[in-house]
Amino acid sequence: AQSVTQLDSQVPVFEEAPVELRCNYSSSVSVYLFWYVQYPNQGLQLLLKYLSGSTLVKGINGFEAEFNKSQTSFHLRKPSVHISDTAEYFCAVSSSNYKLTFGKGTLLTVNP
Amino acid sequence: DAGVIQSPRHEVTEMGQEVTLRCKPISGHDYLFWYRQTMMRGLELLIYFNNNVPIDDSGMPEDRFSAKMPNASFSTLKIQPSEPRDSAVYFCASSLTGTGKGEQYFGPGTRLTVT
Numbered sequence: 648a649q650s651v652t653q654l655d656s657q658v659p660v661f662e663e664a665p666v667e668l669r670c671n672y673s674s675s676v677s678v679y680l681f682w683y684v685q686y687p688n689q690g691l692q693l694l695l696k697y698l699s700g701s702t703l704v705k706g707i708n709g710f711e712a713e714f715n716k717s718q719t720s721f722h723l724r725k726p727s728v729h730i731s732d733t734a735e736y737f738c739a740v741s742s743s744n745y746k747l748t749f750g751k752g753t754l755l756t757v758n759p
Numbered sequence: 760d761a762g763v764i765q766s767p768r769h770e771v772t773e774m775g776q777e778v779t780l781r782c783k784p785i786s787g788h789d790y791l792f793w794y795r796q797t798m799m800r801g802l803e804l805l806i807y808f809n810n811n812v813p814i815d816d817s818g819m820p821e822d823r824f825s826a827k828m829p830n831a832s833f834s835t836l837k838i839q840p841s842e843p844r845d846s847a848v849y850f851c852a853s854s855l856t857g858t859g860k861g862e863q864y865f866g867p868g869t870r871l872t873v874t
Contacts, residue, residue: 690865
């Protein structure tokens, strides 16, 4: 079985500050890792994914994430956030099958 | 492409009534997923289809829930009878591949309120 833990349910930051959203996973097999973003009253949208290769993955809107196998982590970072980044962020894991297992989400609130 | 389309966007119904949620996946996507999102349980996979065939419905909470996919461009999720604890946002998603590597494209969701 696989599971995802997002360590912070809410992260408030000021505009132009850096941010890190933490994600840890557990799985008995090799995994694929994803970050999705959900803006208010919308569906989820893929930010980035790790399938293999370089452990640093770059996504849309200036976000990046680093896969750390030894720490079973896949933390999401952005060096300078904007008001428009306010949203809920979901970390997800899948293995060789179809099933995406999501974390509970982290609400990022960017304040002026 | 218009993306995944869901209807209605909002549904308010009384306990005991039948509710039908609809989804049109992205054309050419062979996989369709139904999720439920609640504050308490987060995002849960209810059922998924491959080429219109239900593959895994282990996430369907109970017999009151049923899902169909009569053709490649349409799926329904039905709740009969509905209960207040079914109140949630229901998402439909589609994907080109079910290998676990592929991106899932989500619709805007249907917010269901059962009173």
